[in-house]
Amino acid sequence: MPRHNRSGEYADTPGDTMLAGHFHETDRYFIGRPEGRDDWLIVMTLSGEGYFRTPAGEKRCPAGQIAILRAGIPHEYGTMPGQQWNFFWAHFGKLSETSYLPEEEVLVSELPEGETRKRAYRAFRSLLRDSRERSAYWQALFENAIRELLLLVAQRLEKRLDPRIEQALQFLSQNMQEEIRLERVAAAVGLSSSRLSHLFKQEMDVPILDYLNGMRLRQAALLMRHMGRSATEASLDVGFNNYNHFAALFRRMYGVSPRGFSNSR
Structure with a gap:
């Protein structure tokens, strides 16, 4: 035929x-x-x-x-x-x-x-x-x-990342505003928590929680700089429920307090 x-x-x-x-x-x-x-x-x-x-x-x-x-x-x-x-x-x-x-x-x-x-x-x-x-x-x-x-x-x-790490990154981006636990991310990509933690550090050179916090902080800075959000509003927008924790991480990353950063725009 x-x-x-x-x-x-x-x-x-x-x-x-x-x-x-x-x-x-x-x-x-x-x-x-x-x-x-x-x-x-x-x-x-x-x-x-x-x-x-x-x-x-x-x-x-x-x-x-x-x-x-x-x-x-x-x-x-x-x-x-x-x-x-x-x-x-x-x-x-x-x-x-x-x-x-x-x-x-x-x-x-x-x-x-x-x-x-x-x-x-x-x-x-x-x-x-x-x-x-x-x-x-x-x-x-x-x-x-x-x-x-x-x-x-x-x-x-x-x-050229491991496909499961790409899935994890997508999950973090899509759920950034919510409380995210390692177990939840691991379940979403079909890995155990320990395996995901090891693989993520191997592929991204930083622990998964540090990566998530960095993602949140960068987004908060953009919201304050370009969208007129206050420091408190931006911290909530990106998923931080504890402002003092947010402020400490922000100062460590940007060398200035969130309110100082917001007021400088």
Whole structure:
């Protein structure tokens, strides 16, 4: 039985195309472009697994991963044998953010579970909507969503943190205003408290509580400097319930009291 090639649906569109879609394909799905294309392709696998073959070899793209195929590269891609491939895709012209990526024919990057993956999913949903509706300013909105995806991948490659530590950082950021105990963070990332504590210090060079306090203090300083919040208001905004504790940590970090910092703006 011949493999199914859906390339006719969009292969003849010109370079610098802005086009997005969502496919759910069996292992008959196959796209072959021996001459490559003039634009870039970005794919996010939702479930199942796909593959990409270029002159440099083959790379697989399972669930939770993004693949970025550079312009002008001869290639073929499709669903892995025995699998189904559920994925978002988008074609786009070269953007300045592509310079942040390594010079690979096709780059595959894992997105850790949590906010990063959700953010990428939302960006693809926006691409799909803008590509279909093409209402006012859709091209600028489409480009912005692509830029966000490229930066998320570049950020992921730059950090190269253990995925569980990335999840922990996302958890701290999202819950900064609440009382956070080590046990709660550990449960959120599927580790024991002792293992998380050791791994976090190994990856981030500081204990998890020190990192959380630093995050809170930096946010408090920004709120006082740019949002007109008082020292007391800022301390509560970022999750400190004890002002004296907040003030002592703030002075240690910035060399001035919170009120002195607030009054100096």
